[in-house]
Amino acid sequence: MARRLPSPPPTLAGFSHVHILGSGGFADVFLYEQNMPRRQVAVKVMLSEVVNDQVRQMFQAEANLMAQLSAHPSILTVYQASVSSDGRPYLVMELCSAALSQRYRSERIPVAEVLRIAVKIGSAIETAHRAGVLHRDIKPSNILLTAYGHPVLSDFGIAATLSETGDREAVGMSIPWSAPEVLMDETAGTIASEVWAFGATVYSLLAGRSPFEVPGQSNTSTDLISRINRAKPQPIDRSDVPASLERILQRSMSRRPESRQSSVLELVHELQSVESEIGVPQTPVEIAVDEWAAATVADLEDRTVIRGGSSSRGSVSQRRRRRRGADQGYSSVGTIVKEDPVGSRSAQTQPRGPGRGMRLLAWAVVGAAVLVVALGALATLVLIRAGSTDIPTVSDIAARVVDDTVEFTWNDPGLGAGDTYQVSPSDGSPAVQQREASFVVDAEPGDRVCISVAVNREGRVGERSAEKCADVPE
Template sequence: MTRRLPSQPPVLPGFMHLHVLGSGGFADVFLYEQHMPRRQVAVKVMLSDAVNDNGRQMFQAEANLMAQLSSHPSILTVYQASVSSDGRPYLVMELCSSVLSDRYRRQPIPVPEVLRIAVKIGSALETAHRAGVLHRDVKPSNILTTAYGHPVLSDFGIAATLSQSTGEGVIGLSIPWSAPEVLLDESAGSVESEVFSLAATVYSLLAGRSPFEVPGGSNTSADLINRITRGKPQSIGRADVPASLEQALQRGMSRKPENRPSSVLELVRELQAVESELGVPQTAIEVAMDDWALATVADLEDRTRIRGVTGAVTSAKRRRRRAAVEQDYQAVGTVVRDSHGQRSTGTASAGHSRGMQVFSWVLVVSAVLVIALGATATMMLIRANSSDIPVVSNIAGEESGGVVRFSWTDPGLAATDSYDVRVGNEVSASQQSTTFTVDAQPGESVCITVTVNREGKTGPSSAQKCVEAAE
């Protein structure tokens, strides 16, 4: 099939065309230099053949979605959108590199780097989902890299709102990373299908090929669709990829949507658990919080912050308190000294005695307050550090069709807690869901234990639950 030539770049006021960056099915991307402020930008220009009412609506929808989401650090930034003098809509975007889409096929990317990319792009997807938007084309070539090495998700050109994701045909899709139900036209896209695409993308970055691609074999569209809808991906084939990571990706690419993690965030937490297993710092999850949640966090931090307990009575305060006591003492009677400098008796002496009593009582009260504050702070710290981590109990399990489904009752998880699920001796998932599924071979016995993880600390493990798959 002959590749088409790029379209003629439009004349844009305030921009100077430099060269073409790439071509797609509906648009070309050009490198321009913006005059004010002076910077290089990528400009996505719609093809003349695609400029019709439907095409304009699609392009406008993409511009609005990108503008809505591009404040996220891992979503490509859109600077402006308009229509050129020849009637073609265009987007002015942050200039990024597409080197990752070539690099993963040429050389192995270190596992920690892939996990970092996956958590950041997963955070972007989770943010889009919370805004009610599906990307519908997650794949390696849609992960770009900023000048500072930060991965960003691009191309929301076929995105849809979650409310519109069923019953409508998909405009376009990338077969190697698409979920079975999308390829079979059973769904136009869902959160679960995006989980599949993200897992398939992470697999590709590690394996150097798409999950169902057979090296040296036939990999036509029909071959890939047949494998995706009927089979399982092969092993990644890298000794440095831990089994827990393989299992997390296999679960993310389960044929049945209900057997996948219920959200991108759940898959991302599993990838964070692998980072901990490898001994590398966990990549931060970047998901925007609601205003009320931010206020709640701020209020909690303010209420639990202990200010100046050990040094509650400073020397300056003690000096001020002593000066006040001495003023009280002088009000009772004036100190009189004789020619030898000795204190005389009488009213002044009585005043001195009463003043010293007042001063002594003030010191006693101050000491009691300091001790009380110290004891209160100590109790607060003890209570903060000794809060029990809940324990999971009564795990239930059942097998059906080669899939074992475990479930348990929430023992009282906090908002930031998660469950570490171990299959055998390895952590296979870090999640907040109270269900967990495992593919099992006939006659295989699958055993799990569940532990609550609180701020990196784990509580006691549950009793082991085993289920044997039917022969």
């Protein structure tokens, strides 16, 4: 099919057109130079033939959304949005490179680098999900690189939303990274379908092709959709890709949505575990802190450092209570300190008599005795806990064969806050760390699939369960 010519670049006040950067099904991207402040920017302009009142409303919502999300370090920064004099909506964005989408096809990107990119982009997707936003077009070409080599996610929703009422062939390039339930029009998008697309994208960066392309064979849209519905991705032909990583990605592309990781964040944590496995530092997860996101202007001076993890809403008021307490003469442990302002008669003229000194000494002795008893009790408790090996044990694993998968489930034996299950397949694959009390294995007819499960508590693995097996009918 012949490529269309780019649309004419619009005249934008304060910007000078340089040249075309790229064309898509719904928009063109141009390089402009902004006059003040002086910098080069990418300007995405929608095509006049797709613009109507509904699209304009959608574009405004998209621009507002991008303005909120682009504060994330791994989401493309949007500087401004408006409508040109000829009626076409446009976005002014940070100028980034699309080199990654070309590079993965032409060379093998190191596994550690792919994992670093994946954790950063996964953090961006998870942040969007927590804001109630689905990207719906996750694929390698939507991962751009800043001038400093930082990966950023672009194109939130516009093309995906427009494609819902258009010809699917117009967005055929997204088919290789679309979940089967999306291709079958069972849903316009869910977190589970985003997990699929994210896993397929990471796979592509490692394999140099999409998961269901078969080198040397026909790879039309129909062929790809058929293979995606079977959910049997081609093996990654690289000896440096750990088997555990391939299993993680295969799980993310399971045919049944409930068999995938429950969130992009769960998938990101599994990718971090592979980083540790291959001996590289874990890439930090960058998730917006709820407390910061809800901050008022009055609170900003108290919260200039964002700490990882989700904090409780009560923590700010607790800090304020402690601060007010300190102003009133209360120490951080709640001991009352008597105020003796300079110039008061009690502070300067009232001498301490012997009786008061003896009372203070007596109270000090009593306090010391209480402290010794408390410390002794605490030490005993610590020793008891340190010597305890009471890690819960998984038992009564059930297995269910569904089509070409085997689903293992078990009851929670009493997992603690930081505990994980360590699932060990019998085929020699590396053990998988997870929080869910279920595990799905893809299998072929006639296969016998077995697993055992143990609980990992702070690096210590408890007693392993009895091995549970299931036979897949031929």
